[in-house]
Structure formats: C-alpha cells, structure tokens
Amino acid sequence: xxxxxxxxxxxxxxxxxxxxxxxxxxxxxxxxxxxxxxxxxxxxxxxxxxxxxxxxxxxxxxxxxxxxxxxxxxxxxxxxxxxxxxxxxxxxxxxxxxxxxxxxxxxxxxxxxxxxxxxxxxxxxxxxxxxxxxxxxxxxxxxxxxxxxxxxxxxxxxxxxxxxxxxxxxxxxxxxxxxxxxxxxxxxxxxxxxxxxxxxxxxxxxxxxxxxxxxxxxxx
Numbered sequence: 154x155x156x157x158x159x160x161x162x163x164x165x166x167x168x169x170x171x172x173x174x175x176x177x178x179x180x181x182x183x184x185x186x187x188x189x190x191x192x193x194x195x196x197x198x199x200x201x202x203x204x205x206x207x208x209x210x211x212x213x214x215x216x217x218x219x220x221x222x223x224x225x226x227x228x229x230x231x232x233x234x235x236x237x238x239x240x241x242x243x244x245x246x247x248x249x250x251x252x253x254x255x256x257x258x259x260x261x262x263x264x265x266x267x268x269x270x271x272x273x274x275x276x277x278x279x280x281x282x283x284x285x286x287x288x289x290x291x292x293x294x295x296x297x298x299x300x301x302x303x304x305x306x307x308x309x310x311x312x313x314x315x316x317x318x319x320x321x322x323x324x325x326x327x328x329x330x331x332x333x334x335x336x337x338x339x340x341x342x343x344x345x346x347x348x349x350x351x352x353x354x355x356x357x358x359x360x361x362x363x364x365x366x367x368x369x370x371x372x373x
Contacts, residue, residue: 159321163209167314168335170202174307175338181300183251188301196277196298202306203274209313216320226271230262237316239344245308246340248353255342258309270305273297311339 177194181187210229214221217236223229233240241262246255261268269288276285276294284293340351 154321156318156322159318163205164314164318164335166205167310170198170205170310171307171336171338174198174303177300183247183249183253183300183304185253185301189296189299191296191299195300195303196281196295199270199274199277199298199303199306202303202310203271203278206271206306206310206313209310209317213313213317213320216317226267230265230267234262240312240316242343243312243341243346244343245312246342247338248336248340248351249338253304256305256308258305258312268305268309270302270309273302274306308339311336312341315341 173194177192177198181190207226210226210233211221211223214223214229214232217232221232223232241259242257243259244255244257247253258268258270272287273294276283276287277298281295282293284291287294287297290297335353336351337353340346341349
C-alpha cells in the first residue's frame, strides 16, 4: 500500500467520522459534565469507529509482520505494544477550546487490559439492550454509547491512523517531520510527537525517495 491508497481508503473515512462527531457538538457542548449524554447518533458513530479500529489495528500489525495472524483486540494489543513502546503513553490533545485538554485512549494497555470505550463498543454491538457494568457504572449497554466513549474511541482511531501513516512513509528509517493533515479536533503529543507540527487542512512534505514536494489536503 502506498501513501495515496492509505489516504483514500482509510484517512478519508476517519475525516468523515470526525466531521459527523463534530456536528453533534453543535447541540452538546464538549464538556466533562456532558460525558454521560447518550444518543442513537453515538451508537452509530461508536459502531463505525470500532469497526475502523478493528480493521486498522489488524493492518498495522501486518505493517510490522506480513505474516501476522492477529484477529482480535488482545492480539493487536500484544503486537502493537511490542513494536511501538510509546504507544500507550502517547497523548491525544484536543485542539478545540474546551475543558478537556488531552487524554490517552490506549493507556489501559499498559496494564494489559483493553479500554472501557472498547468494551462499550463491543457491548453496544452484541448486547445492546442488556444491562452491565463498565468503568464502575451499571446501566443498559446502549447508554454507554455516550459523548465520553465516542470521543475516546475517535481519539483512539486517530492515534492508530497517525502511527500507521508514519510507519508507512518512514519505512526506510528516515524521519519525515510532517504528519498526516486534516484533523480539526486532535493532535498527538508526548514521546516522538513533541516538536512535530500538526496541520489541520493542508500539509506539504518532501518524498524521501524522489525528492518531490507533495501536498495533502484534509479539508472538510
């Protein structure tokens, strides 16, 4: 897979999901006080985001090992953390003005467990109308399709795609200091991402093989 294929097949899907999530913020302020707000729109988004994470995590494992047989979240956790030692401690910063500054969507992988938002995705997918406990709260599982878990899942997908992209364009071992553009919500900080410029709409970089100047668009 080359860079153009990645942008067309995976990054554009992310941009559509981010745009749809952003549209919900016209009615629900992005604030911790609203974290428990749930809706059918968040059910739809959480299911779509979770599916994209499953697809991209599997492909990320194959970027390191073409023979990877990883097929579920526990496999992805083991393979990704063994190849990207900083993955769990990378922060997703919110670049909008709100009281939620940053979060680490994959931090629980440090403890060998999957994030609560991933559990919510699975429960909403398979046991939507049953009742259970996630993160200390007990209620019908569809009510966990809320602002908090949708936000964290979207940030988790964003981080995963950024890592995939950098692995793709830096396959030779050289370092291209231009991230994939387009997110109007997030950027990464911590570890190797400090000092990297993140662009919201348009970014340029020089192809390390050809020397050509390339332009990438992320407008919505």
